[in-house]
Amino acid sequence: MTDQLTPNAIGRDVARADGPLKVLGAAPYAYDQPLTDPLYLCTVDATVVRGRVAGVDASAALAMDGVELVLTHENAPELSTEDGELRVLQSPEVHFRGQVVAAVVATTTEVAAAAAGAVVVTYDTEPFAVTAGSDPAGLHAPEKVNAGYPTDTDDGDLDAAVAAAAFTVDEEYTTARTHNNPLEPHTTVATWTGGDLHVFEASQSVFGARRVLAGVFGLDPERVRVTCPYVGGGFGSKGSPHAGAVVTVMAARMLPGRSVKFALTRRQMFRLVGYRPRMTQRVRLAAAPDGTLTGVGVDVVQESARIKEYAEQTAVAARMMYAAPNRRTSHRLALLDIPVPTWMRAPGEAPGMFALETAIDELAARVGIDPIALRVRNEPERDPATGKPFSSRHLVDCLHEGADRFGWYDRDPRPRSRRVNGWLVGYGVAASTYPAYRMPANSAVVRYTADDRYRVEIGASDLGTGAWTALAQIAADALGVPQDSIDLAIGDTRLPRATVAGGSSGTASWGTAIVEAARAFRDKFGRTPEPDDEVFADAPENTAAKDFALHGYGAQFAEVRVHEDTGEIRVPRLYGMFDAGRVINPRTARSQLVGGMTMGLSMALHEDSVMDTALGHTANPDLGEYHIAANADVHEIRADWLGIPDERLNPMGSKGIGEIGITGTAAAIANAAHHATGVRVRELPITLDKFLR
Amino acid sequence: MEADITLRVDGEDRKVTVDTRTTLLDALRDRLGVTAPKKGCDHGQCGSCTVLVDGRRVVSCLSLAVARDGAEVTTAAGLADADGPHPVQRAFVANDALQCGFCTPGQVCSAVGVLAEVKAGWPSAVTEGDAAPELTDAEVRERMSGNLCRCGAYPGIVAAIREVGA
Ligand code: FES
Ligand code: FES
Numbered sequence: 001m002t003d004q005l006t007p008n009a010i011g012r013d014v015a016r017a018d019g020p021l022k023v024l025g026a027a028p029y030a031y032d033q034p035l036t037d038p039l040y041l042c043t044v045d046a047t048v049v050r051g052r053v054a055g056v057d058a059s060a061a062l063a064m065d066g067v068e069l070v071l072t073h074e075n076a077p078e079l080s081t082e083d084g085e086l087r088v089l090q091s092p093e094v095h096f097r098g099q100v101v102a103a104v105v106a107t108t109t110e111v112a113a114a115a116a117g118a119v120v121v122t123y124d125t126e127p128f129a130v131t132a133g134s135d136p137a138g139l140h141a142p143e144k145v146n147a148g149y150p151t152d153t154d155d156g157d158l159d160a161a162v163a164a165a166a167f168t169v170d171e172e173y174t175t176a177r178t179h180n181n182p183l184e185p186h187t188t189v190a191t192w193t194g195g196d197l198h199v200f201e202a203s204q205s206v207f208g209a210r211r212v213l214a215g216v217f218g219l220d221p222e223r224v225r226v227t228c229p230y231v232g233g234g235f236g237s238k239g240s241p242h243a244g245a246v247v248t249v250m251a252a253r254m255l256p257g258r259s260v261k262f263a264l265t266r267r268q269m270f271r272l273v274g275y276r277p278r279m280t281q282r283v284r285l286a287a288a289p290d291g292t293l294t295g296v297g298v299d300v301v302q303e304s305a306r307i308k309e310y311a312e313q314t315a316v317a318a319r320m321m322y323a324a325p326n327r328r329t330s331h332r333l334a335l336l337d338i339p340v341p342t343w344m345r346a347p348g349e350a351p352g353m354f355a356l357e358t359a360i361d362e363l364a365a366r367v368g369i370d371p372i373a374l375r376v377r378n379e380p381e382r383d384p385a386t387g388k389p390f391s392s393r394h395l396v397d398c399l400h401e402g403a404d405r406f407g408w409y410d411r412d413p414r415p416r417s418r419r420v421n422g423w424l425v426g427y428g429v430a431a432s433t434y435p436a437y438r439m440p441a442n443s444a445v446v447r448y449t450a451d452d453r454y455r456v457e458i459g460a461s462d463l464g465t466g467a468w469t470a471l472a473q474i475a476a477d478a479l480g481v482p483q484d485s486i487d488l489a490i491g492d493t494r495l496p497r498a499t500v501a502g503g504s505s506g507t508a509s510w511g512t513a514i515v516e517a518a519r520a521f522r523d524k525f526g527r528t529p530e531p532d533d534e535v536f537a538d539a540p541e542n543t544a545a546k547d548f549a550l551h552g553y554g555a556q557f558a559e560v561r562v563h564e565d566t567g568e569i570r571v572p573r574l575y576g577m578f579d580a581g582r583v584i585n586p587r588t589a590r591s592q593l594v595g596g597m598t599m600g601l602s603m604a605l606h607e608d609s610v611m612d613t614a615l616g617h618t619a620n621p622d623l624g625e626y627h628i629a630a631n632a633d634v635h636e637i638r639a640d641w642l643g644i645p646d647e648r649l650n651p652m653g654s655k656g657i658g659e660i661g662i663t664g665t666a667a668a669i670a671n672a673a674h675h676a677t678g679v680r681v682r683e684l685p686i687t688l689d690k691f692l693r
Numbered sequence: 694m695e696a697d698i699t700l701r702v703d704g705e706d707r708k709v710t711v712d713t714r715t716t717l718l719d720a721l722r723d724r725l726g727v728t729a730p731k732k733g734c735d736h737g738q739c740g741s742c743t744v745l746v747d748g749r750r751v752v753s754c755l756s757l758a759v760a761r762d763g764a765e766v767t768t769a770a771g772l773a774d775a776d777g778p779h780p781v782q783r784a785f786v787a788n789d790a791l792q793c794g795f796c797t798p799g800q801v802c803s804a805v806g807v808l809a810e811v812k813a814g815w816p817s818a819v820t821e822g823d824a825a826p827e828l829t830d831a832e833v834r835e836r837m838s839g840n841l842c843r844c845g846a847y848p849g850i851v852a853a854i855r856e857v858g859a
Contacts, residue, residue, distance in 0.1 A: 015786050015787065015789070016786065016789055016791070018794065019785070019786035019789070019791065019794075020778065020782075020786055021794075022791055022794030022797050022798075023769065023778060023782035023783075023785045023786055023791070023794075023797055023798075023801055024729065024769055024770050024772075024773060024778065024782065024798075025728065025729025025730065025731070025768060025769035025770050025797070025798030026729065026770060027794055028728070029731070029795065031722075031728075031732075032722075032728035034726060040723075108712060108715075108723070109719055109723060110712040110714045110715060110719075111712075114714075181843055182793070182795070182843055183731070183733045183739060183741055183793065183795040183796045183841065183842070183843045183844075184731070184733070184793065184795040185732070185733070230793075230794065231793060232731070232793045232794070232795025232796075233792070233793040233795060233843050233844055235843070263732065265735060266733070266734040266735065266736065266738070266739075463793055464791075464792030464793025464794065464795075464844050465792070466792070587789045588789065588792075590789070591789050591792050591844070591845075591846060591849065592792070594845060594848060595792055595844045595845035595846065596845070597845070598845025598847065599843075599845060622734065622736055622738060623733075623734050623736070623738035623739050623841060624736065624738040628841060628843060629845070629847075630838040630839075630841055631833075631834045631835075631837040631838045631840070631842075631847045631850065631851070632834040632835050632837075632838040634834070634845070634847040634848065636848075637845075637847075637848055
């Protein structure tokens with residue numbers, strides 16, 4: 001157990017602290033920082049998929065007024081990294097279409113763009129493979145998968161369980177390539193002064209960005225400062241710097257004293273900053289006559305880049321969701337000549353829970369029981385993946401409570417049983433889950449300034465999650481003062497170290513450090529400190545992780561309408577009930593959960609980066625053709641929570657909420673579409689053609 | 694080629710020399726340091742650069758600055774007046790109609806435009822018949838669909854706009 005805070009500011013429905021600044025457009029994002037005479041960078045990107053740069057003719061570009069520098073692999077400084085994504089301009093090799101092969105720096109954006117267009121690059125090309133199955137090298141087993149999980153697991157005898165089962169499911173589920181597409185493009189603004197580098201980086205982790213850039217450029221991290229008070233979304237892609245940051249810092253190094261700015265174009269956001277790769281999951285379920293699971297199997301085949309491996313932990317949710325004595329999971333990669341994938345909101349669980357939760361719905365239909373009852377019947381007593389007890393697990397409560405609030409039991413369970421004005425109407429349910437991570441290596445400073453005010457410092461990031469607000473609420477309760485006595489400072493490596501705003505771990509990780517520092521401050525200085533009294537503290541070790549399985553849960557319900565003649569699909573209602581521990585701020589928490597469900601809706605219905613197999617790139621790389629949910633796509637989306645604190649996790653009793661909202665949404669919608677139409681869609685996105693086959 | 698133009702930005706006359714290729718968005722952000730409008734796509738596909746030009750909403754990335762010489766441009770920063778933020782801006786904060794805030798300056802400008810359009814009786818694709826449009830959820834969603842929000846703040850955005858229009 002951790003020593004719990006007494007909630008006072010925590011749990012209050014206070015407005016987002018940075019809201020007033022943001023509605024005025026006054027929050028400075030990376031590109032908005034005022035600078036004197038900055039320079040603008042524009043890259044030249046490979047127009048072939050695989051091969052070598054044979055020659056670069058930059059003479060026309062260099063002749064343009066205002067051009068300060070043209071960078072190519074011939075004049076680029078040497079980098080000290082083996083990371084295939086970050087080794088920018090280190091060789092003439094081309095590994096994917098859209099790779100940076102040159103860069104121009106000029107006094108205005110217009111000149112930079114014109115000059116980049118005037119750089120003539122010629123190539124020697126080689127044959128390429130851009131889709132799984134087209135690569136002669138075949139599939140590859142990664143050493144481990146993202147977040148350190150084992151690649152394969154094998155417990156009991158799945159094949160025997162399937163052979164002996166009364167009911168089985170054996171189906172393939174495919175999820176599309178999807179791009180994070182935060183509204184703020186990835187941006188880097190770099191300035192070298194003497195041997196010191198200062199970077200404004202659109203980042204989910206200023207310390208992570210510093211570590212990576214210091215490594216790539218062979219610098220002492222102390223000479224690198226990364227600043228990022230506001231981030232325009234990231235959803236994983238801003239978890240770590242990409243090639244654009246490297247080339248900008250490189251250019252700035254060659255132009256000491258000048259600030260070099262680079263914001264990626266939207267088109268470049270489809271190739272240089274990562275994405276969720278396309279994957280196929282074969283799911284096998286075996287069940288006794290009453291629906292008790294006897295076997296669970298998930299085999300994943302995922303696309304990844306040849307130059308840098310990324311193996312999403314897609315099957316890990318199936319390792320812990322339901323009890324079953326026989327279980328086998330595996331992850332395999334097709335290594336291709338494609339851009340490097342990375343984290344996108346709930347890597348692993350988002351695609352994994354689409355497949356698993358659709359398969360569970362299929363099993364419920366075959367057994368002939370309610371899908372909620374099927375899930376309740378297979379609730380495990382301990383974590384099937386580790387054998388540890390759960391620190392808390394309220395999935396069944398989420399299912400029951402959510403079903404009541406949604407009106408689940410109004411439905412006639414038979415598919416195609418309800419029609420309204422030419423629309424077939426259905427209800428679907430799916431479970432959600434996401435681990436409750438807390439990262440090591442977080443510290444905070446608490447300082448008494450004067451007049452009952454406290455400054456609280458930690459190098460955290462707020463990419464829209466509400467950290468500016470929630471951390472102040474936590475600090476207030478930890479110090480026993482009102483929230484408006486707290487002056488919070490985040491988003492700079494000059495502040496105490498902090499881990500990434502990722503893995504839904506931010507509030508737990510940073511909040512624990514703040515609580516530790518605040519308690520140490522009170523121990524040392526009592527309730528009547530002097531101005532400038534200050535305490536620095538490291539967050540204590542996460543001992544709960546050793547003895548318990550730590551996860552959040554939820555149940556999502558969807559009402560779906562599919563037009564009988566056209567196959568058009570609409571989602572008039574989404575409802576989520578979550579087991580998210582104690583909620584720090586109900587207003588910002590609701591936005592996080594609803595935002596995750598909205599992205600889940602978007603994943604279910606819209607998002608698909610289509611691979612042009614002839615040209616080897618995304619055929620729809622902009623927001624006109626890659627559709628993300630727009631206002632008119634979203635009808636009623638509501639999220640609630642049980643509000644049961646988990647006192648083992650952290651002093652707030654909170655679980656992360658940034659990612660769980662996207663898990664299970666697509667399955668709830670697919671299951672509702674099946675209930676509406678009798679058509680089972682196993683490939684995302686669920687577009688109208690799939691009902692008309 | 695360069696051109697000297699004057700823009701009235703948030704109530705202030707600003708003279709600026711622009712490349713004739715410079716968009717209104719880049720003129721505001723890179724030349725005048727007016728960073729309230731954001732660049733999310735530069736292709737008219739996201740709405741984050743929305744400003745009001747002579748009172749009407751415009752995606753400033755699709756407008757050339759030279760073509761706007763003499764225009765009155767209002768950004769999110771200029772919606773506020775001596776009494777503080779515009780009612781739409783206050784309603785956005787109250788309804789938590791934002792998360793990362795990057796789309797927000799465009800959303801609030803667009804919302805002010807929508808309220809004026811509905812008041813003026815302009816129909817949208819979802820307006821039924823010839824009757825004057827009413828500020829329903831469906832009308833707001835339709836009219837605000839040019840402003841993408843990746844954080845998914847749409848329910849709050851709709852609530853905020855309806856609250857101000859009520
Ligand atoms: S930046 Fe203008 S619409 Fe996207
Ligand atoms: S608030 Fe982040 S994109 Fe709208």
